[in-house]
Amino acid sequence: MAEVDVAHAEIEVEGLNKTFGRRDVLRDVSFGVERGGFLSIMGPNGAGKTTTLRVLATLLTPTSGGVRIAGLDPLDDPMPVRRVIGLISHSPLLYLDLTAYENLRFYADMYGVPERERRIGELLERVELSHRRYDQVRTFSKGMLQRLAIARALLHRPRVLLLDEPYSGLDPHAVDILDGLLAEIRAEHTFVMVSHSIPKTLQLSTQVVIMDAGRIVYRQAGRVDEGDFVAVYREHVNEGVAL
Amino acid sequence: MAAGAVGVGVVELPPARTSAGRQLYTIVKKDVISELRTKEMLLSMFLFAVLAMVVFHFAFTVRADTDLTYFTGGMLWVTFIFGALLGLNRSFVHEKDEGCLDGLLLCPVDRVTIFLAKMTGNLIFLLVIQALAVPIFTLFFVKTSYAADLPAFLAVLLLADVGVCAVGTLLATIAMNTKARDLLLPIVFLPLIIPVLIAATSATTGIFAQTASLGSLGAKLGFLAAYDVIFVLAAYGTYDFAIGE
Amino acid sequence: MESSQSVAAPAATADQASALQRLVSAPALLVYAAVLLAAGAILGFWYAPTDASTMGFSQKIFYFHVPVAETALLAYGVAFVAGILYLRSRDAKYDRLGVAAIRLGLLFSLLVMATGMVWGKAAWGAWWAWEPRLTTFLIACLLYAAYFVLRSSVDEEERRATYSALFAIIAFIDVPVTFVATRLMPAGLHPVVFTGQGAQMDHRDLIAFMVAMVGMTLFFVGLLRTELAAARLREELDHLKNRLGS
Numbered sequence A: 001m002a003e004v005d006v007a008h009a010e011i012e013v014e015g016l017n018k019t020f021g022r023r024d025v026l027r028d029v030s031f032g033v034e035r036g037g038f039l040s041i042m043g044p045n046g047a048g049k050t051t052t053l054r055v056l057a058t059l060l061t062p063t064s065g066g067v068r069i070a071g072l073d074p075l076d077d078p079m080p081v082r083r084v085i086g087l088i089s090h091s092p093l094l095y096l097d098l099t100a101y102e103n104l105r106f107y108a109d110m111y112g113v114p115e116r117e118r119r120i121g122e123l124l125e126r127v128e129l130s131h132r133r134y135d136q137v138r139t140f141s142k143g144m145l146q147r148l149a150i151a152r153a154l155l156h157r158p159r160v161l162l163l164d165e166p167y168s169g170l171d172p173h174a175v176d177i178l179d180g181l182l183a184e185i186r187a188e189h190t191f192v193m194v195s196h197s198i199p200k201t202l203q204l205s206t207q208v209v210i211m212d213a214g215r216i217v218y219r220q221a222g223r224v225d226e227g228d229f230v231a232v233y234r235e236h237v238n239e240g241v242a243l
Numbered sequence B: 001m002a003a004g005a006v007g008v009g010v011v012e013l014p015p016a017r018t019s020a021g022r023q024l025y026t027i028v029k030k031d032v033i034s035e036l037r038t039k040e041m042l043l044s045m046f047l048f049a050v051l052a053m054v055v056f057h058f059a060f061t062v063r064a065d066t067d068l069t070y071f072t073g074g075m076l077w078v079t080f081i082f083g084a085l086l087g088l089n090r091s092f093v094h095e096k097d098e099g100c101l102d103g104l105l106l107c108p109v110d111r112v113t114i115f116l117a118k119m120t121g122n123l124i125f126l127l128v129i130q131a132l133a134v135p136i137f138t139l140f141f142v143k144t145s146y147a148a149d150l151p152a153f154l155a156v157l158l159l160a161d162v163g164v165c166a167v168g169t170l171l172a173t174i175a176m177n178t179k180a181r182d183l184l185l186p187i188v189f190l191p192l193i194i195p196v197l198i199a200a201t202s203a204t205t206g207i208f209a210q211t212a213s214l215g216s217l218g219a220k221l222g223f224l225a226a227y228d229v230i231f232v233l234a235a236y237g238t239y240d241f242a243i244g245e
Numbered sequence C: 001m002e003s004s005q006s007v008a009a010p011a012a013t014a015d016q017a018s019a020l021q022r023l024v025s026a027p028a029l030l031v032y033a034a035v036l037l038a039a040g041a042i043l044g045f046w047y048a049p050t051d052a053s054t055m056g057f058s059q060k061i062f063y064f065h066v067p068v069a070e071t072a073l074l075a076y077g078v079a080f081v082a083g084i085l086y087l088r089s090r091d092a093k094y095d096r097l098g099v100a101a102i103r104l105g106l107l108f109s110l111l112v113m114a115t116g117m118v119w120g121k122a123a124w125g126a127w128w129a130w131e132p133r134l135t136t137f138l139i140a141c142l143l144y145a146a147y148f149v150l151r152s153s154v155d156e157e158e159r160r161a162t163y164s165a166l167f168a169i170i171a172f173i174d175v176p177v178t179f180v181a182t183r184l185m186p187a188g189l190h191p192v193v194f195t196g197q198g199a200q201m202d203h204r205d206l207i208a209f210m211v212a213m214v215g216m217t218l219f220f221v222g223l224l225r226t227e228l229a230a231a232r233l234r235e236e237l238d239h240l241k242n243r244l245g246s
Helices: A049-056 A078-084 A100-111 A116-126 A142-154 A172-185 A198-204 A226-240 B020-038 B040-060 B069-089 B093-097 B101-106 B111-141 B147-175 B184-208 B214-243 C002-008 C010-016 C019-023 C026-047 C056-089 C092-124 C132-152 C157-184 C203-245
Strands: A011-020 A023-033 A038-042 A064-069 A085-088 A160-164 A190-194 A207-212 A215-221
Touching (some): A011 A049, A023 A038, A023 A049, A023 A064, A023 A190, A023 A207, A023 A215, A038 A049, A038 A198, A049 A064, A049 A160, A085 A142, A100 A142, A100 B020, A116 A142, A190 A198, A198 A226, A207 A226, A215 A226, B020 B040, B020 B111, B040 B069, B040 B111, B069 B111, B069 B147, B111 B147, B111 B214, B147 C157, B184 B214, B184 C132, B184 C157, B214 C157, C056 C132, C056 C157, C056 C203, C132 C157
Parallel strands (some): A038 A190, A160 A190
Antiparallel strands (some): A011 A023, A207 A215
């Protein structure tokens, strides 16, 4: 087992820039998330929220800037970083022709999860899908898919969870399960969530940033009142739209 | 299991029991299971192969006494190369259509391992089709038995298949991210695979027509093997760029 | 960034051009090339002896055909190196270099086939023969034409440059492989001039050939630099348009 030095912050992003051809999608983005923290990134479409998340997920390399996750540098070697992060996207990242069990077994083998069968069983229980374990995922509802996706993301016990609009399109039962799971693993885990839902953001976060046109235009640490935040959000997002 | 001591300066990565070989096997297994469930690709490739043979018969039999023996190598390999294209186009179909390429890329797996796994999967499908199609082809077009030369024939088949799958998988990875996708793959693939076509065709015709000498056959097998080594190495060196973002 | 500096600087650069830079600038190279090619042609037609074999006067096309062929391969080699450099540095200038080189390579390859066909008709009486060199260049044409199809199929610049670089590398490896493969087929009619024992030519032929070879290479380099300068200007123009528009 590898041992790593812990940095002050669990996640550190410094001067992140990303250019696609002529478009500057990220401009000088910097933030830090302490261990056990929950950062929410909000903003209008095209602000660069998902791009930022994808950089953290090692799916995208920035044009310039530095990233550290759990003391590791994904730009130098993404492999160890992949073992400590998990992604819950609005796309479930599941293979439709495989059963729920086969999907989890696939990812468990790719990550090398020890005591695979027990872990899979445990997670299927937790997301209340044990009774469907041998059914093809093609037959699942959107809510069930997202629940299975949560199980997939947690298989390898990642310390850092990246969430890209995880609540979008979920039925109330699935929302409850997700809420429950997040509450359960809240301690000892660090979160970064991209969200469009102000209530959810305020309920969960210790920190909020608002992005617009590739930049961070507002930061807030600690609890915020919903009414105040809505006003702040409107003000800053409108500022971002020039002319 | 995940959290170690906090704050003092040392933390543990989650334990992992896996190797590149294991991951390769996992991906291949997944692709094979997926394909067996739908059977779309295997069925299409097989039907294409048989249809191609029928078309060749009518295209080339201009007189009642036409002997197609010297065309056999060409017909066989044109069939397989175009049939392979059908399969190659779908190398990443599950990942692309179902949006789970990210899932695969998130895993702590070497991009080269992904390449080798996809290439192996394509190779398996191609070999399965060939196992069914070659007997049918022999029945239709080959007059004299080549049982004595079977090992040589299988060697040609295998070496050529590896070349096709190596180059094909690399290019399919690029093509899947483009606008033209299915249209682009043949255009970029066919010029590159011509050396394989040349060697495999002449070797196969030699075997079917019983005109091959050991020396020339050996040279062609050697060429195919060299092609395979060169292009697998080239893919190995460039695959990170093909699949990454 | 880089481009804004060059927008501000063009007048200054012209003033600062040293005599050396003018000596090796693209227009200068094209002038040298023209002179050398003309010299090569004159040497080829009047200085070198008429070929004693059946080909006779038509053999003279060799002084054009072979330099063009070798320059085409040089162009592809430049693109190969540019591809590797792009993948390592992600600097767009290598992508521009690769495109320019391959465009010229393709042009030269078409010339190889055209002159090859003329030579073939004169020497063997047939417009086309499936022999190693012509076949290899035909396949190279198809290969590098595919390069442009690939480029037009990707909208995003960085990805387009990445895939182009990759393909330029793979394609260049494939050219010699293809050539070897074509020699596995039944032997063709192409006369082999440079054999293992050295040039089978009269020394006067050799001089004419060398002059033409150097001239053609300079021609290629001159064209390449002209093309690159034009591409750079186009990019700056686009950049300015974007800035004005936003």
